Amino acid sequence: NAGVTQTPKFQVLKTGQSMTLQCAQDMNHEYMSWYRQDPGMGLRLIHYSVGAGITDQGEVPNGYNVSRSTTEDFPLRLLSAAPSQTSVYFCASSYSGNGYTFGSGTRLTVV
Amino acid sequence: AQSVTQLGSHVSVSEGALVLLRCNYSSSVPPYLFWYVQYPNQGLQLLLKYTSAATLVKGINGFEAEFKKSETSFHLTKPSAHMSDAAEYFCAVSAKVQTGANNLFFGTGTRLTVIP
Numbered sequence: 001n002a003g004v005t006q007t008p009k010f011q012v013l014k015t016g017q018s019m020t021l022q023c024a025q026d027m028n029h030e031y032m033s034w035y036r037q038d039p040g041m042g043l044r045l046i047h048y049s050v051g052a053g054i055t056d057q058g059e060v061p062n063g064y065n066v067s068r069s070t071t072e073d074f075p076l077r078l079l080s081a082a083p084s085q086t087s088v089y090f091c092a093s094s095y096s097g098n099g100y101t102f103g104s105g106t107r108l109t110v111v
Numbered sequence: 112a113q114s115v116t117q118l119g120s121h122v123s124v125s126e127g128a129l130v131l132l133r134c135n136y137s138s139s140v141p142p143y144l145f146w147y148v149q150y151p152n153q154g155l156q157l158l159l160k161y162t163s164a165a166t167l168v169k170g171i172n173g174f175e176a177e178f179k180k181s182e183t184s185f186h187l188t189k190p191s192a193h194m195s196d197a198a199e200y201f202c203a204v205s206a207k208v209q210t211g212a213n214n215l216f217f218g219t220g221t222r223l224t225v226i227p
Contacts, residue, residue, distance in 0.1 A: 042201060045216070090155065098160070101157075102154040
């Protein structure tokens with residue numbers, strides 16, 4: 001039972017490049033979310049999903065895209081990376097929304 | 112709307128002293144409240160959660176928190192700090208949004224330093 005797995009752990013992008021942050025969970029959780037963590041700002045919700053085929057925007061969705069084709073996977077796409085997207089990204093999942101399990105994070109630097 | 116305020120971005124305590132990390136919430140509905148801990152370069156680990164059962168909630172590593180509706184507070188305490196408690200602590204509130212999801216909204220975090 002691996003929990004929530006995020007890849008890659010580290011990534012450096014050039015401004016304007018695109019990439020996908022991967023997130024997979026093996027707990028059959030319906031709820032999945034993406035957060036970004038910035039110093040002094042806590043964690044802010046980017047996008048979330050309540051099940052396969054259902055996604056919605058969180059607090060800071062601009063510049064990010066998501067899809068949920070299976071229960072297990074919830075990738076986060078950066079369409080055209082900007083320095084403001086330099087952050088640590090966390091994926092989380094939950095059975096009912098009452099307590100989330102977090103992945104170990106992806107540290108992204110955009111230069 | 113739901114939100115969380117953590118008072119004090121940095122707290123320092125001596126080893127063996129009481130740990131008190133403050134969290135106040137704002138919620139238009141009965142909230143679910145959580146404390147998470149983050150060790151350096153790691154993800155978030157759930158310490159404890161309040162889900163409308165007992166108001167005093169016990170968590171892992173000797174931490175506990177008390178839900179006080181009259182004060183809209185959910186402060187985290189530990190009687191005796193250990194060096195291993197040095198980490199960043201996040202309070203979070205769970206709120207049901209229009210889609211039916213229970214999303215987590217986080218405070219800005221409190222970094223705990225334990226002085227030997």
